[in-house]
Amino acid sequence: MKKSDVKLFSIAKKLSGLQTASTISKNLGVEKRTAVNYAWRLRKEGYLTSTGGGRSIKFYRISPLKFKGKKGYSLYGLINKYSRVKLNTSKDYIIHAKREPPPEEILVRAISSNEYRLMIASLALFNKINNWSNLRILAEEYKIGRNVGALYDVARKFIRVRRMDEKTRKALLKSNGKKFLFGYKIKSKNFQDIEKRWRVFIPINKHDMEIYKEWSR
Amino acid sequence: MVKINEQTQLFEIIGTELKEKTECFVIGGSAMMFYGAKEDTKDVDLVFLKKEGLEKVKKVLEKMSYRDKKELVKIFRRYEDNKNRPIMMVGLEGQRIDLFFKEIITFEMSDTIVNRVKETHEFGNLIIKVVSPEDIILLKCATEREKDRFDALSLMEKFDIDWDIIIEETVNQTKLESYLFPVYLYDFLEELKEDFKADIPIEVLRKIRKISENLLEEKLGKKKK
Numbered sequence: 107m108k109k110s111d112v113k114l115f116s117i118a119k120k121l122s123g124l125q126t127a128s129t130i131s132k133n134l135g136v137e138k139r140t141a142v143n144y145a146w147r148l149r150k151e152g153y154l155t156s157t158g159g160g161r162s163i164k165f166y167r168i169s170p171l172k173f174k175g176k177k178g179y180s181l182y183g184l185i186n187k188y189s190r191v192k193l194n195t196s197k198d199y200i201i202h203a204k205r206e207p208p209p210e211e212i213l214v215r216a217i218s219s220n221e222y223r224l225m226i227a228s229l230a231l232f233n234k235i236n237n238w239s240n241l242r243i244l245a246e247e248y249k250i251g252r253n254v255g256a257l258y259d260v261a262r263k264f265i266r267v268r269r270m271d272e273k274t275r276k277a278l279l280k281s282n283g284k285k286f287l288f289g290y291k292i293k294s295k296n297f298q299d300i301e302k303r304w305r306v307f308i309p310i311n312k313h314d315m316e317i318y319k320e321w322s323r
Numbered sequence: 324m325v326k327i328n329e330q331t332q333l334f335e336i337i338g339t340e341l342k343e344k345t346e347c348f349v350i351g352g353s354a355m356m357f358y359g360a361k362e363d364t365k366d367v368d369l370v371f372l373k374k375e376g377l378e379k380v381k382k383v384l385e386k387m388s389y390r391d392k393k394e395l396v397k398i399f400r401r402y403e404d405n406k407n408r409p410i411m412m413v414g415l416e417g418q419r420i421d422l423f424f425k426e427i428i429t430f431e432m433s434d435t436i437v438n439r440v441k442e443t444h445e446f447g448n449l450i451i452k453v454v455s456p457e458d459i460i461l462l463k464c465a466t467e468r469e470k471d472r473f474d475a476l477s478l479m480e481k482f483d484i485d486w487d488i489i490i491e492e493t494v495n496q497t498k499l500e501s502y503l504f505p506v507y508l509y510d511f512l513e514e515l516k517e518d519f520k521a522d523i524p525i526e527v528l529r530k531i532r533k534i535s536e537n538l539l540e541e542k543l544g545k546k547k548k
Contacts, residue, residue, distance in 0.1 A: 170481050198443070200444045
């Protein structure tokens with residue numbers, strides 16, 4: 107390992123996590139311009155990936171373990187790709203497949219994941235669905251047909267989503283459903299009409315969805 | 324030696340051959356490869372929490388011409404008196420896969436280890452959970468191989484190790500079957516600190532030593548009574 111590589115590795119270790127140009131400059135005690143240069147060098151060596159930029163703040167994800175060479179599709183990464191409500195988590199679920207999972211599959215996986223934040227963030231994917239039939243098949247496979255239908259109705263009330271065709275809707279109404287399990291109890295009485303129609307409990311309240319609507323803009 | 328690409332290919336084949344979703348945990352060098360902290364490993368170590376999952380993967384490996392190596396190579400400490408011996412599968416080219424059920428010799432797959440998993444990989448029907456770097460270090464102390472010390476050292480350099488997790492899990496292991504675990508761990512970390520100048524806080528060593536001493540006193544006290 108060259109001396110410069112060792113230096114870069116120790117910087118990556120020191121800055122490990124989520125950073126912006128300002129936080130890098132503060133942590134290293136350098137000017138913002140120098141911090142951006144460091145970010146460029148870290149990216150070149152594979153220690154850094156970034157999101158955002160343009161009108162919003164640019165976030166750098168830094169890790170002493172190089173990002174280069176990581177294979178597979180991250181479920182959280184795919185949600186962030188399609189949804190405006192972004193997830194920042196230390197956990198990762200990587201799918202090793204020949205092709206990128208379509209939005210239908212990502213949505214069904216997110217709803218069945220038993221992770222509240224993942225489920226909420228995935229609601230925006232109802233606007234990316236191209237193949238409703240595929241969504242129904244996958245939802246039935248994961249035994250969450252009615253859950254998907256109910257969440258679609260909730261999402262439709264607050265955010266822009268594509269129209270679900272009647273055939274899929276009828277099929278989902280007749281299909282299976284299961285309890286949402288998040289490891290903690292969630293009470294909500296805001297969507298009782300939808301709950302009654304789809305015969306599943308909806309673990310979201312109106313206030314959550316209003317915040318979601320704000321963030322989705 | 325198994326490289327990361329070969330390991331991925333192997334998991335992909337197993338995942339395709341399995342008929343149902345099967346979950347397991349990857350530990351040791353294989354886990355380090357997932358984190359990008361190592362380029363190759365001598366063997367792939369998989370831990371199962373369900374016996375049927377282990378049997379299914381074993382069957383797939385047998386289909387792939389892997390053979391069960393009955394006689395254990397003496398790499399594990401205290402393996403002689405352990406009832407849950409791992410199944411060692413050896414491939415045609417000598418590549419080795421060790422299959423463990425719930426226990427890794429003196430170490431038990433506790434709920435806390437399961438909850439600390441941060442990375443999950445899905446290869447078709449094979450779901451692989453990568454244990455945390457702290458747990459990899461803890462598991463490394465169960466072996467007597469020189470290279471495991473280097474692996475632990477490399478992990479300490481590359482990750483910001485949360486030593487509180489190590490101490491908590493050490494105490495946790497004593498509540499399970501392996502009551503002498505802190506003694507082995509102290510021995511292992513002390514060696515790393517002395518011989519390899521590992522960056523282990525002295526306070527951590529003191530705490531583990533105290534836990535070990537208390538345990539030994541407790542055990543000896545009970546015997547005397």
